[in-house]
Amino acid sequence: DIQMTQSPPVLSASVGDRVTLSCKASQNINKNLDWYQQKHGEAPKLLIYYTNNLQTGIPSRFSGSGSGTDYTLTISSLQPEDVATYYCYQYNSGRTFGGGTKLELK
Amino acid sequence: EVQLVESGGGLVQPGRSLKLSCVASGFTFSNYGMNWIRQAPGKGLEWVAYISSGSSYIYYAETVKGRFTISRDNAKNTLYLQMTSLRSEDTALYYCARQRAHYFDYWGQGVMVTVSS
Numbered sequence: 001d002i003q004m005t006q007s008p009p010v011l012s013a014s015v016g017d018r019v020t021l022s023c024k025a026s027q028n029i030n031k032n033l034d035w036y037q038q039k040h041g042e043a044p045k046l047l048i049y050y051t052n053n054l055q056t057g058i059p060s061r062f063s064g065s066g067s068g069t070d071y072t073l074t075i076s077s078l079q080p081e082d083v084a085t086y087y088c089y090q091y092n093s094g095r096t097f098g099g100g101t102k103l104e105l106k
Numbered sequence: 107e108v109q110l111v112e113s114g115g116g117l118v119q120p121g122r123s124l125k126l127s128c129v130a131s132g133f134t135f136s137n138y139g140m141n142w143i144r145q146a147p148g149k150g151l152e153w154v155a156y157i158s159s160g161s162s163y164i165y166y167a168e169t170v171k172g173r174f175t176i177s178r179d180n181a182k183n184t185l186y187l188q189m190t191s192l193r194s195e196d197t198a199l200y201y202c203a204r205q206r207a208h209y210f211d212y213w214g215q216g217v218m219v220t221v222s223s
Binding site: 001032034036038043044045046049050055087089091095096097098099100 | 150151152153156165167168201207208209210211213214215216
């Protein structure tokens with residue numbers, strides 16, 4: 001099974017900061033990766049699909065990149081409403097979520 | 107508006123069974139694959155099962171294979187998850203999610219399943 005490791009587990013940042021969240025796969029997942037945002041008490045929401053495609057209605061400050069085993073979600077200018085836990089998800093072989101990165105305001 | 111509404115959760119003893127339902131509206135249900143995804147209290151997300159639009163393809167996580175059965179009734183716009191031989195580690199909030207291509211574009215609000223004696 002492919003393991004997905006997200007880092008850091010918790011990230012504190014200030015409004016306006018550029019924030020980078022990391023997701024590392026245990027083997028090459030060929031860009032078959034999505035990112036989801038889950039706010040407290042809510043269902044997850046799709047942000048990015050197939051590594052770098054922004055879902056309709058998602059602000060352009062969110063972007064994704066990566067290849068092989070290493071993937072990144074970037075928020076170009078952190079907003080208060082971005083406080084959430086972010087999960088990466090691979091579907092290249094089986095289906096696996098990462099453990100999540102909890103994003104907090106400093 | 108796409109809506110997914112789960113039901114059927116509750117408190118159940120270890121070893122017993124429970125059947126979850128997810129009623130879909132706002133889209134042509136029979137055109138989409140569907141999934142169950144769960145989240146244990148305070149934990150991350152775990153994909154559980156997938157069923158294709160016409161039920162031809164079904165996949166399960168290893169943790170539930172042989173105990174859970176995913177099914178659907180396209181005439182009723184309803185997705186199901188039959189859970190048997192339940193364990194404490196199955197305690198979680200269970201979401202149904204619509205699949206478009208390979209991503210989950212709509213999620214329900216979830217239904218809680220608690221396995222405890």
